[in-house]
Amino acid sequence: AAWKGGLRFQVSAALKEGRVTPTELCQRCLSLIKSTKFLNAYITVAEETALKQAEESEKRYRRGQPLGVLDGIPIAVKDNFNTAGIETTCASNMLKGYVSPYNATVVQKLLDQGAVLLGKTNLDEFAMGSGSTDGVFGPVRNPWSYSRQYKEKSVPKSHSEDKDANWVITGGSSGGSAAAVSSFTCFAALGSDTGGSTRNPAAHCGVVGLKPTYGLISRHGLIPLVNSMDVPGILTRCVDDAAVVLGSLAGHDPKDSTTIQDNFNPFELPNLTDISKFSIGIPKEYHAPGLSSEILALWSKAADLFKNAGAKVNEVSLPHTRYSIVCYHVLCTAEVASNMARFDGLEYGHRSDMNKSTESMYAATRREGFNDVVRGRILSGNYFLLKQNYENYFIKAQKVRRLIANDFVKVFRSGVDILLTPTTLSDAVPYMEFIKEDNRTRSTQDDILTQAANMAGLPAINVPTALSERGLPVGLQFIGRSFQEKQLLTVAKWFEKQIKFPMIQLEEVKRHDHGVFQHQKSASFS
Amino acid sequence: LAPWVPVVGLEIHAQISSNSKLFSGSQVQFAAPPNSLVSFFDASLPGTLPVLNRRCVEAAVMTGLALNCSINKKSLFDRKHYFYADLPAGYQITQQRVPIAVNGRLSYSLCIDNKMSQMVTKTVRIKQIQLEQDSGKSLHDDTRSQTLVDLNRAGVGLMEVVMEPDMCCGEEAAAAVRELQLILQTLGSSQAVMAEGKLRVDANVSVHHPGEPYGVRTEVKNINSIRFLAKAVDYEIQRQIEELENGGTILNETRAFDSKLGCTVPMRDKEGKQDYRFMPEPNLPPLILYDAKSLPANMNHQQVVNIDWIHERLPDLPSVKRAKLVEQYGILPEHSFTLLNEDGLTEFFENVVKQTQMKPKKVIGWILNDLLSYLKQHSLTVKESPVSPFLLADLLNLLEKKEISSTAAKQVLAELWKGEGKAPLEIVKEKELELIQDQKELEQICQAVIDGQENEVIMMVLG
Numbered sequence: 006a007a008w009k010g011g012l013r014f015q016v017s018a019a020l021k022e023g024r025v026t027p028t029e030l031c032q033r034c035l036s037l038i039k040s041t042k043f044l045n046a047y048i049t050v051a052e053e054t055a056l057k058q059a060e061e062s063e064k065r066y067r068r069g070q071p072l073g074v075l076d077g078i079p080i081a082v083k084d085n086f087n088t089a090g091i092e093t094t095c096a097s098n099m100l101k102g103y104v105s106p107y108n109a110t111v112v113q114k115l116l117d118q119g120a121v122l123l124g125k126t127n128l129d130e131f132a133m134g135s136g137s138t139d140g141v142f143g144p145v146r147n148p149w150s151y152s153r154q155y156k157e158k159s160v161p162k163s164h165s166e167d168k169d170a171n172w173v174i175t176g177g178s179s180g181g182s183a184a185a186v187s188s189f190t191c192f193a194a195l196g197s198d199t200g201g202s203t204r205n206p207a208a209h210c211g212v213v214g215l216k217p218t219y220g221l222i223s224r225h226g227l228i229p230l231v232n233s234m235d236v237p238g239i240l241t242r243c244v245d246d247a248a249v250v251l252g253s254l255a256g257h258d259p260k261d262s263t264t265i266q267d268n269f270n271p272f273e274l275p276n277l278t279d280i281s282k283f284s285i286g287i288p289k290e291y292h293a294p295g296l297s298s299e300i301l302a303l304w305s306k307a308a309d310l311f312k313n314a315g316a317k318v319n320e321v322s323l324p325h326t327r328y329s330i331v332c333y334h335v336l337c338t339a340e341v342a343s344n345m346a347r348f349d350g351l352e353y354g355h356r357s358d359m360n361k362s363t364e365s366m367y368a369a370t371r372r373e374g375f376n377d378v379v380r381g382r383i384l385s386g387n388y389f390l391l392k393q394n395y396e397n398y399f400i401k402a403q404k405v406r407r408l409i410a411n412d413f414v415k416v417f418r419s420g421v422d423i424l425l426t427p428t429t430l431s432d433a434v435p436y437m438e439f440i441k442e443d444n445r446t447r448s449t450q451d452d453i454l455t456q457a458a459n460m461a462g463l464p465a466i467n468v469p470t471a472l473s474e475r476g477l478p479v480g481l482q483f484i485g486r487s488f489q490e491k492q493l494l495t496v497a498k499w500f501e502k503q504i505k506f507p508m509i510q511l512e513e514v515k516r517h518d519h520g521v522f523q524h525q526k527s528a529s530f531s
Numbered sequence: 532l533a534p535w536v537p538v539v540g541l542e543i544h545a546q547i548s549s550n551s552k553l554f555s556g557s558q559v560q561f562a563a564p565p566n567s568l569v570s571f572f573d574a575s576l577p578g579t580l581p582v583l584n585r586r587c588v589e590a591a592v593m594t595g596l597a598l599n600c601s602i603n604k605k606s607l608f609d610r611k612h613y614f615y616a617d618l619p620a621g622y623q624i625t626q627q628r629v630p631i632a633v634n635g636r637l638s639y640s641l642c643i644d645n646k647m648s649q650m651v652t653k654t655v656r657i658k659q660i661q662l663e664q665d666s667g668k669s670l671h672d673d674t675r676s677q678t679l680v681d682l683n684r685a686g687v688g689l690m691e692v693v694m695e696p697d698m699c700c701g702e703e704a705a706a707a708v709r710e711l712q713l714i715l716q717t718l719g720s721s722q723a724v725m726a727e728g729k730l731r732v733d734a735n736v737s738v739h740h741p742g743e744p745y746g747v748r749t750e751v752k753n754i755n756s757i758r759f760l761a762k763a764v765d766y767e768i769q770r771q772i773e774e775l776e777n778g779g780t781i782l783n784e785t786r787a788f789d790s791k792l793g794c795t796v797p798m799r800d801k802e803g804k805q806d807y808r809f810m811p812e813p814n815l816p817p818l819i820l821y822d823a824k825s826l827p828a829n830m831n832h833q834q835v836v837n838i839d840w841i842h843e844r845l846p847d848l849p850s851v852k853r854a855k856l857v858e859q860y861g862i863l864p865e866h867s868f869t870l871l872n873e874d875g876l877t878e879f880f881e882n883v884v885k886q887t888q889m890k891p892k893k894v895i896g897w898i899l900n901d902l903l904s905y906l907k908q909h910s911l912t913v914k915e916s917p918v919s920p921f922l923l924a925d926l927l928n929l930l931e932k933k934e935i936s937s938t939a940a941k942q943v944l945a946e947l948w949k950g951e952g953k954a955p956l957e958i959v960k961e962k963e964l965e966l967i968q969d970q971k972e973l974e975q976i977c978q979a980v981i982d983g984q985e986n987e988v989i990m991m992v993l994g
Contacts, residue, residue: 231813
């Protein structure tokens with residue numbers, strides 16, 4: 006059904022009009038989660054509480070008093086956000102069985118709006134990784150691995166080959182959330198983004214992944230990786246939905262001193278038809294080594310699309326881009342070493358049986374609780390923080406970070422509104438290939454196009470663009486000015502409308518597909 | 532033997548007097564049931580963030596101003612990392628790079644001799660004041676081989692006051708700390724009671740020969756009172772001198788003061804050569820303070836801390852109070868020190884002065900000699916005195932009107948201590964201590980005495 010825009014969206018409209026009830030919606034999602042269990046997208050499914058929340062929502066709809074657009078909408082949350090009463094594990098042995106007594110601010114806000122929390126999604130342990138393969142609950146599988154589009158394009162190597170062996174990764178670290186949205190088990194999901202952890206899996210799973218400006222959304226309750234770069238990320242099936250979720254989350258939180266004080270006004274995205282007022286910048290350094298020719302071509306096509314529609318499209322330069330990986334590595338590991346110091350087994354979480362002394366208990370607890378990736382970063386980080394190294398590594402990296410941020414300032418000051426870049430170097434690789442390289446190497450490679458935005462604190466969004474030759478999603482990234490999410494999302498939405506990214510053709514979804522999902526190009530709540 | 536120059540510096544931690552902790556909303560309270568005042572942040576639950584307590588900032592600014600410091604309009608917070616059971620996050624939030632106040636000075640006074648008859652003023656430079664978190668408490672239960680951790684104190688706000696090594700002995704250190712204590716209590720920024728752990732002092736001690744560079748210093752901890760501070764410092768100075776004169780060396784170590792034995796002993800090396808891996812605290816933006824000049828016009832007064840506003844509202848500091856007492860009442864400077872040194876004594880004194888015609892210069896003697904020594908003998912505070920200002924004033928009035936002699940007054944006072952509720956006049960009458968004013972009556976009495984002692988009189992007259 007055509008909609009007139011505004012903050013009322015198709016599923017929301019359907020709920021409001023009673024064409025579907027929150028309970029039905031919730032049950033369908035829970036059922037779909039069960040039949041897509043092989044994706045391993047969810048660590049915890051909160052079936053009971055979700056159904057209760059759906060019931061409450063239903064009562065409100067019957068009274069004609071829904072809390073808002075998100076009332077009754079099933080959502081999923083990455084398992085590094087605190088959820089009261091529901092296990093929060095960060096996909097780590099350290100927090101297996103940990104039930105937090107409080108909700109992260111963003112979780113609370115969603116619940117206050119009536120959203121239905123289906124469960125906690127899988128990730129790389131403590132959000133360290135770019136594949137969602139390094140958590141203790143196993144890797145997440147990209148739903149597109151099982152899509153008709155991918156299966157059609159993939160050549161079976163032999164008859165005896167397990168048709169499952171070729172499944173591809175989701176990207177990471179918010180792979181579970183991306184997979185959940187991509188496979189229709191929820192309508193929106195929270196991820197986190199420190200170096201690209203929301204945008205990367207969004208690109209590989211063919212969904213919208215928004216990284217908001219640092220300081221716009223509260224991090225209270227988000228278990229931190231790098232406090233100075235982390236942001237809660239938003240994953241949805243279309244740009245309008247991302248704007249809705251953003252509207253419900255953004256704003257000052259007194260519990261988070263790094264959120265800005267300014268009032269935030271939720272906005273509706275205009276249906277932009279005239280893109281000619283915009284100036285799009287194409288940073289040449291993002292033509293990075295290893296960028297697939299496919300994505301390069303797609304990027305070029307996109308630039309042409311804007312040009313032909315009348316926008317100013319120019320090449321720009323962000324000269325310090327090539328230092329960003331190393332800079333990120335130093336600052337990230339240093340903060341990780343610090344943030345992980347609290348995991349000593351005393352107050353909560355895993356505690357080793359070793360009790361010869363406090364020190365030995367700490368050591369055993371941390372060895373048992375953390376995987377290699379986490380321990381590796383702690384060691385590196387502590388090294389960089391040593392008195393004799395601090396100046397040469399940490400301080401230097403902070404200075405380089407400033408230079409990287411200034412690159413963006415200069416470009417935006419020169420009149421460019423939005424930057425257009427690829428999000429990833431290639432489409433999703435098969436898991437068997439991905440694990441041939443270690444986590445550090447992979448992160449180094451995969452973060453290159455995304456983490457400068459985290460260093461500079463800028464908003465950025467992945468918009469699914471096209472399918473690769475292998476039938477897998479490829480996305481493009483837009484980077485905007487600080488706190489100019491409205492402008493960023495407006496341009497992203499225009500682009501989304503031009504390209505009409507295809508819907509995933511998943512057997513499991515088809516079986517559940519009736520009613521709400523019918524007749525929609527991208528089943529979203531907008 | 533060449534003379535030795537002892538050098539003493541102090542690191543003082545004063546617990547901030549506030550309702551809630553430095554970075555979280557849990558309550559600050561002494562002697563509460565274990566782990567009953569612990570917020571999620573204090574317990575270092577993952578995902579919790581620090582939120583700066585405004586009152587703690589104001590307390591630090593007040594203290595900085597009172598100690599003549601420059602207040603840094605921009606100061607920063609850092610993480611200091613080490614693993615210990617009473618430090619849940621594995622790091623303490625402190626101010627290592629740029630603290631809130633720097634470059635101050637504290638003046639204090641000492642008696643040249645023991646009789647409080649000559650006072651000399653000294654100054655110690657204040658290097659800096661920084662805001663930081665207190666840790667929890669660990670109780671070692673050796674019989675059960677376990678450590679019990681109480682996090683009530685974890686996260687309480689502290690002001691660390693660093694005094695440069697300008698002092699030379701235990702007496703100076705004690706006097707400096709005493710004065711700091713009085714200042715903090717006057718400001719209300721800290722209750723500064725050492726016995727309750729609200730004021731903790733670590734001493735840095737070294738000795739050297741004049742003209743030579745400073746010697747290796749030791750840090751002395753576990754000092755629980757001002758009296759022990761003086762003892763610990765003096766002991767350590769002596770120990771170092773003896774060690775060096777015997778050809779030994781001083782280790783740069785931490786030593787604990789053993790109050791029972793009156794000596795310092797090496798502390799169990801709990802941290803070794805620690806590298807604290809300082810790092811900026813990323814969850815707290817720089818602390819910006821304003822003054823009248825820099826305050827933006829439209830800024831909400833509630834949102835900012837204004838240094839000038841605080842400055843204007845500082846109460847009279849002890850040194851000012853003393854000077855006023857001396858000027859107003861004509862008492863000696865030494866007297867004013869004693870008055871301020873005893874909690875409530877100034878008030879008592881002023882109350883008596885108000886209610887008596889006796890000159891303050893005379894009243895002070897009664898306060899400092901009679902009242903105070905009695906209180907000390909019986910370990911009573913001024914508040915616990917059985918003799919109220921009213922009663923004492925009453926007594927002094929009798930003396931002033933020459934109705935009794937000063938000897939008699941002392942006798943009456945001795946009776947008043949019993950706290951039986953009798954008025955001075957009553958006691959005077961009971962004990963027949965009235966001074967006889969009538970000349971004739973006096974002559975009669977004298978005559979009667981002489982009459983009764985004829986032989987002695989004759990002997991006296993004959994020489």
